[in-house]
Amino acid sequence: MASELPFKLNNKDIFRDNCLVNGEWVEAQSKKRFDVVDPGTGKIWATAPDNGPEDVDKTVEAAQAAFESYRKVNSRTRAQWLLKWDALIREHRDDIAKIVTYETGKPIAESQGELDYALGFTWWFAGEAERIQGTISTPAAPGRRVFTIKQPIGVAVALTPWNFPIAMILRKAGAALAAGCTMIVKPSPETPFSVLTLAYLALQAGFPPGVFNVLTTSLDNTPSLSEALCRHELVKKVTFTGSTRVGKLVAKICSDGLKKVTLELGGNCxxxxxxxxxxxxxxxxxxxxxxxxxxxxxxxxxxxxxxxxxxxxxxxxxxxxxxxxxxxxxxxxxxxxxxxxxxxxxxxxxxxxxxxxxxxxxxxxxxxxxxxxxxxxxxxxxxxxxxxxxxxxxxxxxxxxxxxxxxxxxxxxxxxxxxxxxxxxxxxxxxxxxxxxxxxxNTGNSSAAESPFGGIKESGYGKESGKDVAVNDAINSNSNFVFT
Amino acid sequence: MASELPFKLNNKDIFRDNCLVNGEWVEAQSKKRFDVVDPGTGKIWATAPDNGPEDVDKTVEAAQAAFESYRKVNSRTRAQWLLKWDALIREHRDDIAKIVTYETGKPIAESQGELDYALGFTWWFAGEAERIQGTISTPAAPGRRVFTIKQPIGVAVALTPWNFPIAMILRKAGAALAAGCTMIVKPSPETPFSVLTLAYLALQAGFPPGVFNVLTTSLDNTPSLSEALCRHELVKKVTFTGSTRVGKLVAKICSDGLKKVTLELGGNCxxxxxxxxxxxxxxxxxxxxxxxxxxxxxxxxxxxxxxxxxxxxxxxxxxxxxxxxxxxxxxxxxxxxxxxxxxxxxxxxxxxxxxxxxxxxxxxxxxxxxxxxxxxxxxxxxxxxxxxxxxxxxxxxxxxxxxxxxxxxxxxxxxxxxxxxxxxxxxxxxxxxxxxxxxxxNTGNSSAAESPFGGIKESGYGKESGKDVAVNDAINSNSNFVFT
Amino acid sequence: MASELPFKLNNKDIFRDNCLVNGEWVEAQSKKRFDVVDPGTGKIWATAPDNGPEDVDKTVEAAQAAFESYRKVNSRTRAQWLLKWDALIREHRDDIAKIVTYETGKPIAESQGELDYALGFTWWFAGEAERIQGTISTPAAPGRRVFTIKQPIGVAVALTPWNFPIAMILRKAGAALAAGCTMIVKPSPETPFSVLTLAYLALQAGFPPGVFNVLTTSLDNTPSLSEALCRHELVKKVTFTGSTRVGKLVAKICSDGLKKVTLELGGNCxxxxxxxxxxxxxxxxxxxxxxxxxxxxxxxxxxxxxxxxxxxxxxxxxxxxxxxxxxxxxxxxxxxxxxxxxxxxxxxxxxxxxxxxxxxxxxxxxxxxxxxxxxxxxxxxxxxxxxxxxxxxxxxxxxxxxxxxxxxxxxxxxxxxxxxxxxxxxxxxxxxxxxxxxxxxNTGNSSAAESPFGGIKESGYGKESGKDVAVNDAINSNSNFVFT
Amino acid sequence: MASELPFKLNNKDIFRDNCLVNGEWVEAQSKKRFDVVDPGTGKIWATAPDNGPEDVDKTVEAAQAAFESYRKVNSRTRAQWLLKWDALIREHRDDIAKIVTYETGKPIAESQGELDYALGFTWWFAGEAERIQGTISTPAAPGRRVFTIKQPIGVAVALTPWNFPIAMILRKAGAALAAGCTMIVKPSPETPFSVLTLAYLALQAGFPPGVFNVLTTSLDNTPSLSEALCRHELVKKVTFTGSTRVGKLVAKICSDGLKKVTLELGGNCxxxxxxxxxxxxxxxxxxxxxxxxxxxxxxxxxxxxxxxxxxxxxxxxxxxxxxxxxxxxxxxxxxxxxxxxxxxxxxxxxxxxxxxxxxxxxxxxxxxxxxxxxxxxxxxxxxxxxxxxxxxxxxxxxxxxxxxxxxxxxxxxxxxxxxxxxxxxxxxxxxxxxxxxxxxxNTGNSSAAESPFGGIKESGYGKESGKDVAVNDAINSNSNFVFT
Incomplete structure (x- = not known):
């Protein structure tokens, strides 16, 4: 497949045109595929698996099984895997940028700029993983102590758009993987291959099978696949970036299962x-x-x-x-x-x-x-x-x-x-x-991994980067009393 | 009205059987009222305004108008009003407990116990009001500083049950008023009068008109009034305590307006x-x-x-x-x-x-x-x-x-x-x-104002007490970049 | 004594011309007294006990005995006593301001302004008392949890100057009493009576005997009394405000006992x-x-x-x-x-x-x-x-x-x-x-209870107000490991 | 020199027997050297420069010059240098462990264990460097905002013992370098070479000349060299690990210059x-x-x-x-x-x-x-x-x-x-x-980089690891008011 690409990669292995589920590269059950077009020429240059609702169960169950052991992996190990992932993506920056350019049309320098920006997230969340702390305090009631600990919530789903296909994923996945959650990404139909490079490198970095999974799909199947993911009983968190119209829909679907939702919606800033x-x-x-x-x-x-x-x-x-x-x-x-x-x-x-x-x-x-x-x-x-x-x-x-x-x-x-x-x-x-x-x-750019990212009003809720806040978004806080 | 009560109060003024909207004691627009029954005798002992959807607009607009100035009130003043409210409720503890007993059937000692527990919240949030802090940090991008500040989100709506009619309100209102939000409470049909005593004392404590409002309603009108509150454009936050079934409904309705929701749902612990x-x-x-x-x-x-x-x-x-x-x-x-x-x-x-x-x-x-x-x-x-x-x-x-x-x-x-x-x-x-x-x-009681209160899984999301977390739930975090 | 004062007080009881040790009003062992002069007339208007090193043992032992039980007093009770103290000082603001004016020469409006500023500290630290938290975290070593708890250090000594006799004390004592320490204050020879009003009101507020003690002394005895306090084995913390020259001396004396020292020294800002x-x-x-x-x-x-x-x-x-x-x-x-x-x-x-x-x-x-x-x-x-x-x-x-x-x-x-x-x-x-x-x-005033107060370089070290930092200065942090 | 070693290293370059000052490998001005003995044989196996007080000025001035630019280095760059240092030490773990064994007598497995433990500090502080945050808050005084920022204090001196020659240094240097301070280490006369390997690798890792400096000295010269370091006007912080007796002396000397001191003293646990x-x-x-x-x-x-x-x-x-x-x-x-x-x-x-x-x-x-x-x-x-x-x-x-x-x-x-x-x-x-x-x-081991390390009572003060606290110890907190 990679031999027919309209561009040359230093490492052809990173181009993947099947999906990663539970550590394996798979087709859709239907075997259907959809076309990806180069916006700079209007021509189809590759195809990707067109997953549908029927592909959800197996994927979520794999992510849940992986979660049961991944949640107990020491946070230092999680940090080391994130840092290794960071290093591998950094090493393949120019190859990945080329793929982003052929998917989105962006000038190559901008694609490389996106990579540099996006790598801020893997780097940052490696440091966050080990800094998740609970608290101890002494309440007014005599003879007691209150302990608050933080635990990962479970399987998280990321639904992402095409405008920053790499940065969106690393922002969402960085927080989730640091916190001890596993993740299923559904990228935009325009940009399946850039996220699949990340999946390939996540495996190389040492993340166990099922921790990071990708389901690509066509524009037609996007609504039904997304809804199936949001409705699955074992999915505990959905993080969506996209339009306000769709964001409301995601929130509505998730309300049935009382799932936690983070929404990064429209701007017009x-x-x-x-x-x-x-x-x-x-x-x-x-x-x-x-x-x-x-x-x-x-x-x-x-x-x-x-x-x-x-x-x-x-x-x-x-x-x-x-x-x-x-x-x-x-x-x-x-x-x-x-x-x-x-x-x-x-x-x-x-x-x-x-x-x-x-x-x-x-x-x-x-x-x-x-x-x-x-x-x-x-x-x-x-x-x-x-x-x-x-x-x-x-x-x-x-x-x-x-x-x-x-x-x-x-x-x-x-x-x-x-x-x-x-x-x-x-x-x-x-x-x-x-x-x-x-x-x-006095700047036209207000985003970095180190500061909380997220809008107010109808631009959504939840924060996706910054110290403490983003990992907390992927976490349950438990509070506990001791009476002696 | 108060003269016909089946019990004697030290201060008859605290018994209110009209609603508080924008600092005024009002009937429902329909003038309808509903009956409140003493579970210990099965007899009706008072009636309260039966508000419907048509009563929402005026109330929310008053709360929004109040918010525009209340958000700018210095946090120390907010703390002082909370502490004054705390002192007044403490002063009327036994009278309020009597009302709780006639609404819920609880033994009087338990009602007094609820008051004592509930006062933990007003006391606690008085201290929280002045401790809302933002952060400054230096990002990796050169020549910049990142400032994060926290601002109150706007009008908050509280939908509460009958089992802890005082504690639920003080927990929800304490956080909201400390953070600089204004609030509209819709109590359970069984317990309108206990929350109206709190409203009366909030006014006495100095909270400006429109900051704390109460709309009572009957069991029949509860769904339509609640939905109208959740759908109002100016309502930014809904906090609900009740069944999981209704909690999901609240979340669904709020998804249309992308409102922040805190849910404290069923237990069966x-x-x-x-x-x-x-x-x-x-x-x-x-x-x-x-x-x-x-x-x-x-x-x-x-x-x-x-x-x-x-x-x-x-x-x-x-x-x-x-x-x-x-x-x-x-x-x-x-x-x-x-x-x-x-x-x-x-x-x-x-x-x-x-x-x-x-x-x-x-x-x-x-x-x-x-x-x-x-x-x-x-x-x-x-x-x-x-x-x-x-x-x-x-x-x-x-x-x-x-x-x-x-x-x-x-x-x-x-x-x-x-x-x-x-x-x-x-x-x-x-x-x-x-x-x-x-x-x-080793204790059967795990709640206090000083520790985060809230469930996981289908018991809801959001936290309603504890250091920092509860006021944060009523707050937007803004992050800001400076380029010099 | 109070009948001979050159001014009139609303409540004569607050003027005290003996020292408070372990809840009792006492003379120096030597029975000696020293003169206090009105800088506005140059005339002596009162005398105070001239304590010496021989008065230290009894006072420190009382403070230590009080510490043994005060450290276990629930933090809410400590907060309530601080708030009651705050209310009593507020009530006697004008009387205390008069005394400050006759001690320091300040215009009465400035003395009242000092009181208003100083009350920020009692108010603030009442809120801090209950917010002292430890942490729980999971280290990289498997099977462990780390708990960090915070405990009060013990008897604290405050050595204060005449320029802000009320504010200095309330800043230092507010932090210490909130944290669970007991305190001995040695005021400046010019301003013994203002701090003794605070001692009187601390007792009224409910602080147990021995928690807040005052030893006044003359200019001549100041060095020997101060040194004896700093050298006493049971004193664990010394907080000094004054000149850089004396600050260095205090640090040197305290080095022998490895006592924690906070120094607020000269400015020339x-x-x-x-x-x-x-x-x-x-x-x-x-x-x-x-x-x-x-x-x-x-x-x-x-x-x-x-x-x-x-x-x-x-x-x-x-x-x-x-x-x-x-x-x-x-x-x-x-x-x-x-x-x-x-x-x-x-x-x-x-x-x-x-x-x-x-x-x-x-x-x-x-x-x-x-x-x-x-x-x-x-x-x-x-x-x-x-x-x-x-x-x-x-x-x-x-x-x-x-x-x-x-x-x-x-x-x-x-x-x-x-x-x-x-x-x-x-x-x-x-x-x-x-x-x-x-x-x-764009302001000539940069101090408030809510923000950390303290200099750098030769202006000292340690912080005396602000969220968390000031109480932490009066606290030991213990970290603890659990292996299961 | 290295050719005469009684053991074989994989990389002979890491064995250094001159001192590192301002990026250069230098003798003492006196050209004198002192002997280092293998406790396992009682035989001298190498010599190191015997620096004296006359060597201090040049070293401190270099560290101060380096500080002027190092403090402005972006915290991400500092983090990357720390992580590179960490990787290089990890790469040379076995070689360094051999040197530790010949200096201290420890079994080689214990020396390797010390390296593994010590590397926790470089790894940890790499993550801390970018997480130094200030705060913004709104005080009670109207129209103001309070900003608190944190800045590195300046040149830090580390005086360390022989029992954990690698871990002590990485703990102290990790915090200082993360915070933006520069450092001068004076190791124990028994263990000069282990710290010199760290110095060599710090240079390789990218730390600029003058950021990390080492002055070795004999037992005889230790008091005079240490005192000269503690008294130097440009030294702002001294961190000492050793006996309580010497710790008190360090505190006393530092009192003259009002330098911040961290002391980790005797145990007998x-x-x-x-x-x-x-x-x-x-x-x-x-x-x-x-x-x-x-x-x-x-x-x-x-x-x-x-x-x-x-x-x-x-x-x-x-x-x-x-x-x-x-x-x-x-x-x-x-x-x-x-x-x-x-x-x-x-x-x-x-x-x-x-x-x-x-x-x-x-x-x-x-x-x-x-x-x-x-x-x-x-x-x-x-x-x-x-x-x-x-x-x-x-x-x-x-x-x-x-x-x-x-x-x-x-x-x-x-x-x-x-x-x-x-x-x-x-x-x-x-x-x-x-x-x-x-x-x-239920464990005999209570130390890790992630938790605060430090004693109470006469075991010292200050904390040398853990989240936030250790870097704060190397930092000034400034609080700043804005009036608009």
């Missing part, structure tokens, strides 16, 4: 640029790739829009595998449809197209979209309320800080917000007034 | 008595009032069953308001039905009735049930699998520790387990092998 | 005013009372020195007991000598006297010093290197941030530093570059 | 064997090597003494480098003198010699002592009050638990205590009643 910001600092890193809603104070609106248009013009669009590419295709053709309709809607609502034509690039094979910047954006536009996974950025002028805060908060979401200012008083005010699970202050 | 236990210590405190499933090692089975029969015989059944009463009625007539059918089922499955006739006491007006002890109980009996809220206790003989653990864990529930042994090795083994959120070791 | 500061904010609160070394950026040096001269001119000098007084006398005549020599030295080293004549006020009886502001100060002046307890402020012009930081850090001390700037980048830089145990950012 | 213990478990591991004071309940005294005599007889005395050896020589000839006088004193005080003749082995070259067991020991014997570093064990019969506790606590020391019982009530009682920094319960 605002950027706020104040007149006392360092504009160069504000423009870097958000060049139309990551930010959609950018609120700019009127006194600097002209300067800032010129700067951002100029920076965006400097991007080089192309196939992600080419070194010079700094802007790849979007990952799915659905993404092109949405981006076109957002730009069209913005213009019809009074927006000015400062850059681009608002349309997909014609006749190029892949899913390319010409970067678009919309000026004079307002709250009636779709783009003010929806996430975009395409190079479309909207600039919203504002007058006062109060107005900016009000508009940034005017959404049911609350994943992250970003603001740029040099004034210390404003820094504190926004710190407390912006409604978001994460804030970036 | 096992007691394990080993041959190396102090039998007197083991028999005390569980005399058929609190324990249903008691597993006794065969070598001491005879001795222990004699001891427990003898202790149970010593109980004095009567109206809870009489000083000599040590066993009151059950709270609802449904409780009598269930107890009778459980005993009947047990006997038909091979159980021996060691005490009692397994039936309600005839012709006494109130909901009295003669205490029953079932010997030679086995896993096929209903009582091995269902909670009982009546004086029915079943003794299950066992041979080995492994067998005892297996049978104790053989339930979908996991609230609490209790074991009695003097051997230190066994103590550690059971400490880790019993599946329960709380363990009592 | 710098203020840094940057050109982007809010000058009004910067000038408030440091009006020559609290700050000695003020570094001002040259571009705003003129404006700021005018502002501070003008604000200082507005102060009203007088006896502290008069309501209109905003500047009292210094506490000791030694303070006058030092202040005169510092100003003289400053002028001879190129300083300009922008306000005052640099001398004590003649012929007024009390220890008054005309407020002095020295412009163009430089590092060769005594005032750049010594603490001052008189209204003398020196303004040091600077050019760059680097220079300001270098000069602020150019001292062996490291208690606190203060800076005023509105730029967020500078805020972070200084946050990490200034060498001090405490930093005030 | 008691073992308590109760009649309900598992005797086999109790006898294992303490076979006269590690325990001196063993308290045995009278009802099992006969059985236990037979068991321990029999187990001790099974030991094979010989040169540590021989595989079959299970009992090596003592490390110094002073140790022989002390052991002989202790046994003689015990017998003259009524002790029975149950095993051995109480004397050194004659005419064998090395420092061998025939294992001795003293029965019927009592409190008047020297061995009841002094540490022994030779195979001498004393059995003290006792009647009751109270008596055992009283005698175990009847010492000025408080490093560790050990007890063996199967009763859970007794377990809790002793847990709280024994006065020791560490307790072993």
């Amino acid at each position: 605002p950027f706020l640029i104040f007149e006392d910001a360092d504009l160069e600092q504000a423009a870097n890193g958000q060049a139309c790739i990551t930010a959609n809603r950018v609120y700019v104070q009127k006194s600097i609106y002209e300067d800032f829009s010129k700067l951002i248009v100029q920076k965006t013009k400097g991007l080089v669009m192309g196939h992600g595998s080419e070194q010079k590419t700094t802007l790849g295709p979007v990952t799915t053709s659905r993404g092109l449809d949405k981006a076109e309709s957002q730009v069209k809607d913005a213009v019809s609502n009074g927006g000015k197209l400062l850059l681009g034509n608002g349309q997909r690039t014609k006749d190029v094979g892949g899913y390319f979209f010409e970067p678009a910047i919309i000026g004079d954006a307002n709250r009636d536009m779709l783009i003010a309320n929806e996430e975009t996974f395409a190079p479309v950025l909207a600039l919203f002028p504002f007058d006062t800080e109060e107005e900016a805060v009000q508009r940034a908060n005017d959404t049911s979401m609350g994943l992250a917000s970003y603001y740029f200012t040099k004034n210390v008083d404003r820094t504190w005010r926004l710190f407390e007034n912006l409604e978001a699970g994460m804030l970036g202050i | 096992p007691f394990l008595i080993f041959e190396d236990a102090d039998l007197e210590q083991a028999a005390n405190g569980q005399a058929c009032i609190t324990a249903n499933r008691v597993y006794v090692q065969k070598s001491i089975y005879e001795d222990f069953s004699k001891l427990i029969v003898q202790k149970t015989k010593g109980l004095v059944m009567g109206h809870g308001s009489e000083q000599k009463t040590t066993l009151g009625p059950v709270t609802t007539s449904r409780g009598l039905d269930k107890a009778e059918s459980q005993v009947k089922d047990a006997v038909s499955n091979g159980g021996k009735l060691l005490l009692g006739n397994g039936q309600r006491t005839k012709d006494v007006g109130g909901y009295f049930f003669e205490p029953a002890i079932i010997g030679d109980a086995n896993r096929d009996m209903l009582i091995a699998n269902e909670e009982t809220f009546a004086p029915v206790l079943a003794l299950f003989p066992f041979d080995t520790e492994e067998e005892a653990v297996q049978r104790a864990n053989d339930t979908s529930m996991g609230l609490a387990s209790y074991y009695f042994t003097k051997n230190v090795d066994r103590t550690w083994r059971l400490f880790e092998n019993l599946e329960a959120g709380m363990l009592g070791i | 710098p203020f840094l005013i940057f050109e982007d500061a809010d000058l009004e904010q910067a000038a408030n609160g440091q009006a020559c009372i609290t700050a000695n070394r003020v570094y001002v950026q040259k571009s705003i040096y003129e404006d700021f020195s005018k502002l501070i001269v003008q604000k200082t001119k507005g102060l009203v000098m007088g006896h502290g007991s008069e309501q209109k007084t905003t500047l009292g006398p210094v506490t000791t005549s030694r303070g006058l000598d030092k202040a005169e020599s510092q100003v003289k030295d400053a002028v001879s080293n190129g300083g300009k006297l922008l306000l005052g004549n640099g001398q004590r006020t003649k012929d007024v009886g009390g220890y008054f010093f005309e407020p002095a502001i020295i412009g163009d100060a430089n590092r060769d002046m005594l005032i750049a290197n010594e603490e001052t307890f008189a209204p003398v402020l020196a303004l040091f012009p600077f050019d760059t941030e680097e220079e300001a930081v270098q000069r602020a850090n150019d001292t062996s001390m490291g208690l606190a530093s203060y800076y005023f700037t509105k730029n967020v980048d500078r805020t972070w830089r200084l946050f990490e570059n200034l060498e001090a145990g405490m930093l005030g950012i | 008691p073992f308590l064997i109760f009649e309900d213990a598992d005797l086999e478990q109790a006898a294992n591991g303490q076979a006269c090597i590690t325990a001196n004071r063993v308290y045995v309940q009278k009802s099992i005294y006969e059985d236990f003494s037979k068991l321990i005599v029999q187990k001790t007889k099974g030991l094979v005395m010989g040169h540590g480098s021989e595989q079959k050896t299970t009992l090596g020589p003592v490390t110094t000839s002073r140790g022989l003198d002390k052991a002989e006088s202790q046994v003689k004193d015990a017998v003259s005080n009524g002790g029975k010699l149950l095993l051995g003749n109480g004397q050194r082995t004659k005419d064998v070259g090395g420092y061998f002592f025939e294992p001795a067991i003293i029965g019927d020991a009592n409190r008047d014997m020297l061995i009841a009050n002094e540490e022994t570093f030779a195979p001498v064990l004393a059995l003290f019969p006792f009647d009751t638990e109270e008596e055992a506790v009283q005698r175990a606590n009847d010492t000025s020391m408080g490093l560790a205590s050990y007890y063996f019982t199967k009763n859970v009530d007794r377990t809790w009682r002793l847990f709280e009643n024994l006065e020791a920094g560490m307790l072993g319960i």
